[in-house]
Amino acid sequence: MTERGGVVVLDFGGQYTQLIARRIREQQVFSSILPCTAPLEEIRKLEPVGMVLSGGPSSVYDAGAPVCDPQVLQLGVPVLGICYGMQWIAKQLGGKVEKAERREYGPARLEVQNGASEPDSALFSGLPKSLRIWSSHGDNVLALPAGFRATGRTENAVAATEDSQRKIYAVQFHPEVKHTERGRDILRNFLFQVCGATPTWSGAAFIHETVEAIRRKAGACGAICALSGGVDSTVAAVLVHRAIGDQLTNVFVNTGLLRKNEFVQTLEMLRERLRLNVIGVDATERFLTQLKGVEDPEEKRRRIGREFIAVFAEKARELQGEAAHEKIKYLVQGTLYPDVIESVSVKGPSATIKTHHNVGGLPENMPFQLIEPLRDLFKDEVRRIGRELGLPEEILVKHPFPGPGLAVRLLGEVTHEDLERLREADAIVVEEIRRAGLYEKVWQAFAVLLPVRSVGVMGDFRTYGKTVGVRVVESDDAMTADWVRLPPEVLERISTRIVNEVAGVTRVVYDISSKPPGTIEWE
Ligand code: XMP
Numbered sequence: 001m002t003e004r005g006g007v008v009v010l011d012f013g014g015q016y017t018q019l020i021a022r023r024i025r026e027q028q029v030f031s032s033i034l035p036c037t038a039p040l041e042e043i044r045k046l047e048p049v050g051m052v053l054s055g056g057p058s059s060v061y062d063a064g065a066p067v068c069d070p071q072v073l074q075l076g077v078p079v080l081g082i083c084y085g086m087q088w089i090a091k092q093l094g095g096k097v098e099k100a101e102r103r104e105y106g107p108a109r110l111e112v113q114n115g116a117s118e119p120d121s122a123l124f125s126g127l128p129k130s131l132r133i134w135s136s137h138g139d140n141v142l143a144l145p146a147g148f149r150a151t152g153r154t155e156n157a158v159a160a161t162e163d164s165q166r167k168i169y170a171v172q173f174h175p176e177v178k179h180t181e182r183g184r185d186i187l188r189n190f191l192f193q194v195c196g197a198t199p200t201w202s203g204a205a206f207i208h209e210t211v212e213a214i215r216r217k218a219g220a221c222g223a224i225c226a227l228s229g230g231v232d233s234t235v236a237a238v239l240v241h242r243a244i245g246d247q248l249t250n251v252f253v254n255t256g257l258l259r260k261n262e263f264v265q266t267l268e269m270l271r272e273r274l275r276l277n278v279i280g281v282d283a284t285e286r287f288l289t290q291l292k293g294v295e296d297p298e299e300k301r302r303r304i305g306r307e308f309i310a311v312f313a314e315k316a317r318e319l320q321g322e323a324a325h326e327k328i329k330y331l332v333q334g335t336l337y338p339d340v341i342e343s344v345s346v347k348g349p350s351a352t353i354k355t356h357h358n359v360g361g362l363p364e365n366m367p368f369q370l371i372e373p374l375r376d377l378f379k380d381e382v383r384r385i386g387r388e389l390g391l392p393e394e395i396l397v398k399h400p401f402p403g404p405g406l407a408v409r410l411l412g413e414v415t416h417e418d419l420e421r422l423r424e425a426d427a428i429v430v431e432e433i434r435r436a437g438l439y440e441k442v443w444q445a446f447a448v449l450l451p452v453r454s455v456g457v458m459g460d461f462r463t464y465g466k467t468v469g470v471r472v473v474e475s476d477d478a479m480t481a482d483w484v485r486l487p488p489e490v491l492e493r494i495s496t497r498i499v500n501e502v503a504g505v506t507r508v509v510y511d512i513s514s515k516p517p518g519t520i521e522w523e
Pocket of ligand 1: 402515519
């Protein structure tokens with residue numbers, strides 16, 4: 001959804017780009033990210049009060065190094081360049097950038113400097129003269145462009161510069177990461193002192209603007225929402241419902257890949273407690289037929305994505321006859337920013353990590369246009385919006401669950417029998433994590449069924465069964481994650497119960513990989 005008067009972050013492919021946007025929203029100023037190659041027109045449409053040029057992995061002298069339209073520096077909108085953003089500005093405006101003799105990765109000390117006769121930099125207003133900062137760069141700005149002055153240095157390089165006349169500011173370090181002391185205040189100074197932004201963005205403002213924007217876009221048509229009862233799709237459905245009322249039909253598909261009792265319980269909650277108009281479709285056999293003989297995870301996702309769309313298209317056709325749904329033109333999805341960034345290569349250049357999330361799994365020629373009202377947000381931001389919308393707490397704290405469901409937690413071919421095993425094991429993991437009071441403290445807790453068989457002994461019999469992996473991770477936004485140091489007695493209860501209660505499983509292992517280099521899911 002587009003909101004005017006915010007700050008546009010132009011992405012040069014930096015690993016912290018999304019953090020910049022989020023830090024800005026934390027100051028109640030709307031922020032969205034565009035690829036650095038975005039045409040000026042697209043930027044202008046957003047009527048930004050400021051722009052941030054992100055960091056990136058390249059050197060400005062690399063062949064194919066990402067660039068923006070140089071006119072972004074002439075829009076009359078204040079600009080803050082960060083890291084690569086600073087180097088690009090310096091080079092673009094006639095300064096000199098060179099490979100650093102000593103590269104700076106990690107902590108460094110910034111000495112804020114203002115010439116005796118010069119006014120203090122607005123960027124560092126009210127801050128100490130010496131700050132611990134976080135850097136990650138191999139190039140330095142050796143000569144500043146005309147009109148610029150250095151406002152901060154590290155031991156090795158110019159670390160902050162500005163041309164306050166043209167309102168172009170740049171820093172070589174990362175104010176958006178927590179390791180930079182007073183980084184939040186540096187961004188705050190840019191937003192309020194330099195850009196004159198107004199801190200009006202809030203959950204309520206987001207809800208209001210988003211509902212209005214959806215009404216303008218889809219008010220005359222019908223929409224169908226892929227609802228799963230997770231926080232993302234439920235918040236998306238409630239927003240669209242507020243915008244177009246009964247022109248929205250929610251469809252909750254039982255793919256046969258859901259968790260234990262999930263289909264029935266979730267349907268009941270969505271209908272009874274949220275009063276949403278939801279059609280439940282049991283398509284278990286269709287999905288399992290599609291997955292027969294398929295072992296490759298990406299192929300599983302593609303087939304599931306295709307089948308989802310086929311089910312929605314059929315439902316939409318069925319509904320066409322009913323007056324309120326004359327033209328079902330839109331498909332509503334609860335896609336979040338991390339889904340977007342990990343799934344599509346923003347042609348600008350954050351690297352594609354996987355092609356698997358909501359956005360990645362959809363077929364190219366879909367009979368729908370997408371409405372994705374949460375596309376710019378992170379999970380914790382969506383939870384706050386959900387709270388503001390009055391959604392029940394049990395939805396807000398629910399762990400994320402992938403669209404392809406248990407298919408990507410059951411390694412190898414998906415069969416009815418293994419799905420039942422996995423469902424039981426998964427329910428035990430979640431039950432025990434809840435019982436230990438940990439459910440709301442961890443990001444995700446689940447079981448994975450591995451195709452590894454091993455020997456065991458039960459009673460006086462030799463057994464030869466499958467292995468369950470237990471994965472419990474903490475994370476802020478799923479971009480990075482760490483395994484949770486569970487108390488041994490919780491691990492013990494999980495393990496004992498799984499081996500005793502799930503037929504055909506003889507061994508339980510605990511996954512101690514972080515992300516990166518692992519991912520949260522196993523497939
Ligand atoms: P990974 O495994 O990439 O997962 O570290 C990051 C987050 O995304 C969820 N996930 C998915 N969500 N479709 C989805 O809707 C998918 O194909 C998918 N794969 C992973 C995962 O559960 C975690 O929260």
